Amino acid sequence: MKPDYPVVETDVVVIGGGSAGAMAGIRARHVGPNQKVIVLEKGHAKYSGCIARGMDALNIVSIPGVSTPELYVESNSIACDGIMDEPVNYRMAERSYDVMKRLIDWDVCFPVDEDGNYDILQIHPKGKFCVTMKEPELKTILYKRMVESGVEIFNRTMAAEILIEDGRVSGVITLNVRTGEMMVIRSKTVILTAGGTARFGLPANGNMYGVYDFPGNTGDGYMLAYKAGAELSGFEHTLYYYITKDINAPLLYITMTRGAYLLNAFGERRDKDRPSVKSMCSEDFFNHSGPMRIKMDHLPEDKIREIEELLFTTERPVTERFHAGRDNDFRTGEIELWPTELYLCGGHGMTGVRINEKGETNIPGLYAAGDTSLCAKGHLSGAFVYGEICAENAVQYAQGINQAGQDDAGLDRFLNTRRSRMDQAANPIPIEEFEFKVRRIITDYLRPPKNAYKLKRLLWWTDRFRSELNSMVSVRDEHDLFKTYEVENIIECANLSAVASLERTESRWLPFHYRSDFPEKDDENWLKHIVLSQGHEPGQVKIEHRDILRMQTKGA
Ligand SMILES: Cc1cc2nc3c(=O)[nH]c(=O)nc-3n(C[C@H](O)[C@H](O)[C@H](O)COP(=O)(O)OP(=O)(O)OC[C@H]3O[C@@H](n4cnc5c(N)ncnc54)[C@H](O)[C@@H]3O)c2cc1C
Known part of the structure; x- marks a missing residue:
């Protein structure tokens, strides 16, 4: 029987059209001009992703x-x-x-x-x-390059499942986030560049989308990889930032490298020792000396103008309206800083799909780059470089093989879930309210200080959320439908994060993995990765410990 959804064939499909995805698409067409390259983007690739949050x-x-x-x-x-x-x-x-x-x-x-x-x-x-x-136009420059290079871009298209056949990648199932239309892309290779989990903890301002990182990033990259059998690491590194209160917008390096003072709540200067976001979080967390503030009234006018120009153009232009709305002039006022919500991220943090130097995961044909992958604290550079590396290797891999067979079991599973979710219109709880609760509970139990009691409570909740997503959440239309996949990924990321946090019985990366029941760092036992993958039983998480990989020394 002919399927009632389009089926498209390609050599390379890139999931996420942000920094890494755009670079991967451009590079793939450059090194493989005869290959077909598709980029899937949940938003619109001209503006989406971290770059639009300020770079x-x-x-x-x-x-x-x-x-x-x-x-x-x-x-x-x-x-x-x-x-x-x-x-x-x-x-x-x-x-x-x-x-x-x-x-x-x-x-x-x-x-x-x-x-x-x-x-x-x-x-x-x-x-x-x-x-x-x-460069305020960075993302539009990349987008234009992508279009000119011949990449086929599907905007408003969310990758919902990776298909695997014979132990290798066979394609992707997608959903249009506006129409709910489903599509199957049969592909020899998949490059995962879907960012981290930005919508994870709840921002202090209560605004679900007012997060530091790009709100379209809901851990889809991690969960697509995990369900396909890939290995993940660093889920216990529950990151948060220390940034402009209420708007969660960056400014730290721009201001402090241009002579701004950093003061704690007691008016003591803290800018002398090149403070980092991590040290500011620690100062607030352990010394209770927050909120910190940025003060610039001693700076000459040309410096203030330089800072304003960078902050209001290259970074997030909306910050100009934000400060104006608060009557905040940098010549006289201060900028109050505050901790952001928790999030998981490879680029700022250490959470990601495990890759090697070729960007390969442990699944043949599956590659990962940017915040989805584990090139610890690689930032934009990691996204660009590994976007290119993945593209080069994916193109080479695709050249030598035929399309894999169709993963009928995976497709049936997806169709059944989709059908039953579309039957949930009569359920009582709107998806937005459900997401709010999920993220409130994540904040309650995963935000440091962590301890075994809190982490086990979170595991109890994630189990309950899984069943409530199907039994209580109302799916009124296709827009709600795609959100159920997002929220499911947020829940599963929370589950993995609680599992990894429970496993690491020490404190590290203070305050991001501060265990009040194991307050000391323990290098003897814990200078290693905690690696998570799908266990054999449904819902079971396989936990392994892996050594840190070192460079081969000459002659070794
Ligand atoms: C506020 C902020 C400031 C920063 N400043 C700097 C800086 O100055 N310098 C620096 O080096 N680094 C900086 N970084 C870090 C850097 O921007 C990121 O590490 C990098 O951009 C990550 O690129 P990415 O492609 O992995 O993610 P993104 O660029 O966020 O792209 C991910 C894309 O995937 C899409 N997506 C998600 N799920 C799906 C799905 N299921 N299907 C299809 N598409 C999907 C999203 O819509 C998004 O467009 C900053 C980050 C932030 C948040």
Whole structure:
């Protein structure tokens, strides 16, 4: 019988048209001009993803003569408290300057002084890697390149399931987020670039979409990979940021590298020792000395203007209206900072699908890059470099094989769930209210300080949420339908995060994994990864411990 949904064939399908996805699409068409490349984007690829949340620097570039990839690996390992695989991060740093040069060729602006030197800041424990970028049009530049390169872009299209046949990738099932229309894409390879889990904890302002990271990122990348059999790591690294109160917008490095003061609640200056978001979170968390504030009334007018220009154009333009609405002039007032909601992320954090230096996961034909993948704290540089690396390897893999068979079991499972969800119109709870509750409970039980009692309570709740999603939540239309898939992923991410947090019986990355019942760091037992994958029984999570991967030393 002919299916009542379109079936499309391709060589490479990229899930997520953000930083990593755009770069992957462009690169795939460049190295494989005869291959068909599709990019799926839940929003619209012209504006979607983290870039639209504010980007003022390419955080990791190893510029010859300034720094080396070796120094980056050493420095980032300190930043990651030792939980970092060296080869993956080395490869990123090694290719970072090439990516920056490519961006310059595309007219992305990296300002230089009168001697032609880039503005390079030190934000890592050792070495200078952070290159100032002043490019409000970054995302539209990438989008235009993607279109011109011949990538086929499906906007408003959410990848809902990866199909696997004979142990390798065979395609993706998608849903249109507006019409609910389903599509099957048969593909030899899948590159996962769907970001992290931004909609996870609840922001203090109570606004469900007012999160720090891009709100379309609901952990889909992690869960698509997990359900396909891939290995995940770092789910106990429950990250939050310390940023402008109520709007959750960035400003830290822009202001502090230009002479702003950082004050704690007692008026003591805290800007002297190159404070990081992590150290500010710790100061607030352990010393109870928050909220911190940024103060700039001592700065000359030209510096204030420089900061305003960056903050109100390159970063998030809406911050101008926000500060104006609060009568906040940087020449006289202060900017109050506050902790954001919890979120999971590979680029700022350490949560992701495990990949090797080729961007490969443990599933043949499945690749991952950007915040979905584990190139710890790789930021935008990690997204761009691994977007390219995944594309190169996916194209090569696709060249040598035929399309896999169709995963009929996976397709049937999906159709059954979709059908039964569409029958949930009479259920009493709107999906938005349900999401609010899920994220409130995540905040209650997963936000540090963590302990075994709280984490087990969260596991009890995730179990209950799973069944309530089907028995209590109302699905009024196709828009509600796609949200059920998002919220399901948020719940499953919470479950994995509680499992990993329970397993790591120590405290690390303070305050992000602070266990009040195990308050000390324990390198002897815990200088290793906690790796999660699907167990054999339904709902069972397989937990493994893995060593940190080191660079091969010469002659070894
Ligand atoms: C506020 C903020 C400021 C930052 N500033 C800097 C900086 O100055 N310098 C720096 O180096 N790094 C910075 N970073 C980090 C950097 O931006 C990210 O690490 C990087 O952009 C991540 O790229 P990505 O492609 O993984 O995710 P994104 O760019 O967020 O893209 C993910 C895309 O996937 C789509 N998607 C999600 N689920 C699905 C699905 N199921 N189907 C289809 N599409 C889907 C989303 O809509 C989104 O467009 C910042 C991050 C934030 C949030």
